[in-house]
Amino acid sequence: MRSCILLYSNLEKNKFSDLYLDYSKAIGSLGYHVTLLDYLATDFDNNFFKAIDESTSHKNTFVLSFDSNLVDLNVSSGNVYDIIELPIFSILTLQVDNYELYEDVKKYIRCVIDKHEAISTKKHLMPRANILFLPSAARRITAELPKIENRPIDVLFCGEIFDATNVRMAWKDNPEISVLCDNMVEILLSDENKSAFDAFYESGDPSPFQYDKMLALPCINYVNAYMQSVKTSKLLKEISGLTVYTPYDAKEYLSMIASSKIVLNTPLNLKYGITDEMACSMANGSICASETNEFTKDNQMDNLFLNYSNSNYSLLNEKIKEALISPQNLNAMSESASVFAENNLSVLQNAKKIIEASEIARLLNL
């Protein structure tokens, strides 16, 4: 018997709000018994420990949560997962933003969407962390995908647009990180290939470990948000005929994507990975307009989306306009992208990777 205890909450509505159901189905389809537990429910503690008791006889059991929720579940003698020797995976849906430390929880395997971040974190920030690189999962809203020409929205942009000046003000108010963040921005503006992680460690003098670990996260978050907002506002100014939409929940988010011919991806902060928008637009047969990175190149994805590089946004606008003249020509790309997403980026594929990692963790008695 194999089992998974999946911890979720319905409190917050956003584009990831149904993700736990998708993982529950996928893990269940792989022969695992899944126990779904709402960690905000009043009887959670009882149900959790009951599920733990039932699963202790199973050799292959793991816990799955999202955004590091419940990783720090402690009793008086220490962390629950370390005491009962049960691996806990937590899928961090966003890059860095909700990245808690919890390095002392030995059984914790954090699932991050950027491999570069995984490697940098191990190298510079948390050498004793356990990390699984899990690309953003491609979720599909419907089995039958409409033809591109039948989709009502021409170009969709899903996401919030932040004011770069406000973001910068946030770190300017904090003397501890102000100079560091300014230096990081300089580094990133001079070299597009660097990540905020790289910039943080380059700003360290002489050793990045001189900085408090807790300092790295706000710096990286602020600078990522700043760079993203600068690039996004520049991009949005260049692209004509945009529908801008902030997702309310997963269903609406995926429906909007499936109703769009082209989905405009936010400029990539990820150095080795893809955004959720990109994965989901591919899964739903929409044409994604995105920058390339090492992940898209290594996976030979660059003919599966409208790609652009070097922040050449006006050229992208021309590409989009040209594509929309004869949208039926995009159907072949749409079909290839959805097949690729299904075979390589689906929740089912990610569930397999988590199960594989949980078995290896068991084998090695992590």
Add this chain to the structure above:
Amino acid sequence: MGDFLKNCILIEPKILNLIPWHKAYAKAFEKLSFKAHLVTNDENFISQIENVLDNDTKFFFTIDGVGSTAKLQNSELIYDYLNIPIISTYTDHPEQYTRLISESSNYVYSGFFDEGDIAYSKKYILNDANYFFHTDFGLCDESLRVPTFEERDLDIMFCGTIPDPGYFRSLFENINMPYSINFCNEIIEMLKSSDQISLPDAFESVLSSKNLFLDSLSLKNVHSLMSTLSHYIRGCRRIDLFKSLTEQNLKINFFGFEKDYNLIANENVTYCGFLRGENYWDALRRSKITLNSSPLSKYALSERQPTSMLNGALVVTDTNPYMDLYYKDGRDVISYNHNDYSHLADNLKEVLNSKALFEKITNNALLITKNNHTVNHRAQSILDVLRQGGAL
């Protein structure tokens, strides 16, 4: 014998086969002006030490960590209390000594015969410890003349174990976790595809291909898994080596366990029993060729190689960059690659049929070994390590 400048204390090994090595070290330290006091790690260990300890005692020496974690009644390590270092050289892979290594103090210096073992210990056992490279060396009875080609009545000998691949495979196949079995198989495939890659590197590479980055010091079962996989690979490689040679009608004399012989038994393999102590040297002196197979050694000499050479046998071996620093294929040894045995049998037949070629190669090997890989060289390198550590 009255000219000793300093003292050292040697702790006797528990394994009988290691006694000659222990005695050889004692003699070598004395040649280097250290009076060697011998003690045994028994209930009188501390009183034995008290009897020989004085202000000139500079270090302890042990093989395989015997006595290296000895404590006083207050649980303090003896060596910490005395402020005297202990050198421990290990004859096997570090996964066999995890407890000893993890309990090491700053006064313990651990010597491994393969550079790769030091990297392994740092990564998976204890990063912050005193490690040094201390590869194997050869031993022989120096009072005896090296026998001639004609005096050697055995053509080819192999002395060692043949781990049963079936048994070691069953250890990871019976765990009922398909992804884990696949993980082990991928490591094995990687190791089999190249003689160059080390087991820890293959392990890390397969983990990384799964985008999994784990805390190496928290992997409690990593040592037993590595041990299982290394036994499996060693077994497969040695069986393949025997097969490739006996299929070409070469006769091999096998010294080892009977259960191991059963894994390689055919009409061209003769079982010669289990060798102990000095009988081992006698067998080397009776053989023209000794086979060595150390597929997971990445920067090391294996004791079999220099000891065979000092006893005048021709060494047929897999190789590694450390070995290549000293011995050249066709000049000093006959080397082979585990993925290509195609010329090996012919090379062995040629040397068995040519006294001149045999003498040329074995004389070269003997000279190189005498000049570089005897107990005197290793004893000197131990003193160098202690000096570098400020202990001498």
